[in-house]
Amino acid sequence: MELLEFCQKLPKIELHAHLNGSLSPETLTVLNTPIEDIKTYQLLTKLDCIEDQLNLAFTLFKIAHNATNMIESTYLATKHVIEEFHKDNVIYLELRTTPRAEPQMTKRDYVNTIIKAIREQNLITVKLLLSINRGHCLKESEETLNLILEMHELYPDIIKGVDLSGNPNVGIFSEAMFIKARKSGLKITLHCAEVLNNEEVKQMLEFKPDRIGHGTFIHPTYGGSTENWKLCSDLRIPLECCLTSNVLCNTVQSYKEHHMCEWVENNLPFNINTDDKGVFSTTLTKEYFYAAHHLNLSKESLYNCSCIAIDSSFASEEEKLKLKTYLKEWKDKHLELF
Numbered sequence: 001m002e003l004l005e006f007c008q009k010l011p012k013i014e015l016h017a018h019l020n021g022s023l024s025p026e027t028l029t030v031l032n033t034p035i036e037d038i039k040t041y042q043l044l045t046k047l048d049c050i051e052d053q054l055n056l057a058f059t060l061f062k063i064a065h066n067a068t069n070m071i072e073s074t075y076l077a078t079k080h081v082i083e084e085f086h087k088d089n090v091i092y093l094e095l096r097t098t099p100r101a102e103p104q105m106t107k108r109d110y111v112n113t114i115i116k117a118i119r120e121q122n123l124i125t126v127k128l129l130l131s132i133n134r135g136h137c138l139k140e141s142e143e144t145l146n147l148i149l150e151m152h153e154l155y156p157d158i159i160k161g162v163d164l165s166g167n168p169n170v171g172i173f174s175e176a177m178f179i180k181a182r183k184s185g186l187k188i189t190l191h192c193a194e195v196l197n198n199e200e201v202k203q204m205l206e207f208k209p210d211r212i213g214h215g216t217f218i219h220p221t222y223g224g225s226t227e228n229w230k231l232c233s234d235l236r237i238p239l240e241c242c243l244t245s246n247v248l249c250n251t252v253q254s255y256k257e258h259h260m261c262e263w264v265e266n267n268l269p270f271n272i273n274t275d276d277k278g279v280f281s282t283t284l285t286k287e288y289f290y291a292a293h294h295l296n297l298s299k300e301s302l303y304n305c306s307c308i309a310i311d312s313s314f315a316s317e318e319e320k321l322k323l324k325t326y327l328k329e330w331k332d333k334h335l336e337l338f
């Protein structure tokens, strides 16, 4: 109990959270989602392990997408998600989402609405990463990228990066688009090695993204090539860890056997995140707790994890300094918790 309390009180940094995967049952209720759909949305938390859990996860996002298919509901959803992270003592949040057009909302409306919700709150510092879905065709992705570049020019202090996500079993990594995004000053984070695909992982690592999401199948223990693991550890690209997401998608066997062990052993920079706190019924507090409980991270390591996450964030140098000072002062005031 004491450890859980420490994890709750610790000011935390969330770097990997998909907006529509982060809607809680309470938020879905506010958005008038039928109760049966809310139960289905969290289906993975109730299933005994089935093989195809990762593919199943991608069908569940449809429920959240139905709930946020209008400007008003997208605004409300964003507002609620930020409030919930704030309640969980997250002091800096990088929210990511895929620009989406609906019959009553263009992709531009969608992004503008989320930005409006971010600007109209003053609870915590929130940045937006815009995602390209690897399952979309090149034409659609290029259209999305052009919108991202335009919006980035308008809101450079909020839109900080581009993410590649979507079902890792479909689509490809199209490097040219990310080169273009990088040239215009956006940071890049790629969902990488969520499934075994050494060739794609090599391409991604050689591109040198600013951060790597999941990185499950990079170490040779999990089928990765020695070449990719060497590249990954030499480059020291910060890794975004999402424990519960990986366990529930069945890409790792258990918390204890999570590939984060290899990162800890090799002293690689990593951060702890929720991925989809709604779909996976988790919180950042719980994720910190699981890391400590199952992977033996000390309270001091959890604190350091929060500090390292600041360095790996896409915030400005000035914002990073402020966050670090806040954390340092928090520690000085709470030494009895350690």
Ligand SMILES: CNc1ncnc2c1ncn2[C@@H]1O[C@H](COP(=O)(O)O)[C@@H](O)[C@H]1O
Binding pocket: 018, 019, 020, 021, 057, 061, 096, 097, 098, 131, 133, 165, 166, 167, 168, 191, 194, 245, 249, 275, 276
């Ligand atoms: C489980 N691991 C994961 N791997 C890859 N992509 C994921 C993901 N979890 C979520 N997404 C991506 O985020 C979308 C939902 O949020 P947004 O509509 O963008 O806000 C999903 O449709 C998927 O493209």
Ligand SMILES: [Zn+2]
Binding pocket: 016, 018, 165, 191, 213, 275
């Ligand atoms: Zn993700």
